[in-house]
Amino acid sequence: MxxxxxxxxxxxxxxxxxxxxxxxxxxxxxxxxxxxxxxxxxxxxxxxxxxxxxxxxxxxxxxxxxxxxxxxxxxxxxxxxxxxxxxxxxxxxxxxxxxxxxxxxxxxxxxxxxxxxxxxxxxxxxxAVPPELGASVVGAVLGTHEQTDAEQLPSPRRGRTSHQTYRERTERRLKELYGDDVLDD
CATH class of the missing domain: 3.90.120 (DNA Methylase; Chain A, domain 2)
Incomplete structure (x- = not known):
């Protein structure tokens, strides 16, 4: 099947x-x-x-x-x-x-x-970009091709989380998942 x-x-x-x-x-x-x-x-x-x-x-x-x-x-x-x-x-x-x-x-x-x-x-x-799609794109760009659980990624809450806080949480989580050099230019 x-x-x-x-x-x-x-x-x-x-x-x-x-x-x-x-x-x-x-x-x-x-x-x-x-x-x-x-x-x-x-x-x-x-x-x-x-x-x-x-x-x-x-x-x-x-x-x-x-x-x-x-x-x-x-x-x-x-x-x-x-x-x-x-x-x-x-x-x-x-x-x-x-x-x-x-x-x-x-x-x-x-x-x-x-x-x-x-x-x-x-x-x-x-x-919004669907979280599963975002996780897949990040994985593809980073060459990991691992399926990332969307629940592991930070979720912005309208009116409760500033864009800066969300960005910091996202960067921190991406580094946890893919290593410290993931965001280096």
Missing amino acids: TKSPWVGAGDVLNTVDVSDEDLQHPDEETAELLDEIPAGMNYQYFTEKMGHPDPQFGWRTKFSDYLRKAHPDKPVKSVLASPGYRTGPFHWDGRRFAPRELALLHSFPHGFDLPEATTVAREQIGN
Whole structure:
């Protein structure tokens, strides 16, 4: 059996419980559209090219995240910092992802401290480089090719950690992982 090069969204989220108050549901019209869209597709489901009997949209007339519904067996493609009201990714059940779910899908560790406000949390997640990607890039640049656990890297907390403090913690941790000369020019 070959191992998949990714982890599906469903596997990532199977360890998180989301309370009803954290769930956000789209407006009625958007919810009706999402009910019809299969997991893993977007607005293009409603086009003539896809064979829809009552096309709602033209082919490639919207951006790819418009009404994008995640698939539980595939990775989520992107998390936008400031999405429009019909911008995905949406959960395969047709609801919005809670901030904690978005953070996990973006490879943030379970205990990462998120802002309480949903829009601020989503903005922070959407503007961030996924920690696992950052760790892989650092490893590739340094030639170590080791998989670094993202939980070992320092995590900035909006409003609680200055950029200077974060930089110092990051430099210290990189030196611990890869040696003192890692940051030398």
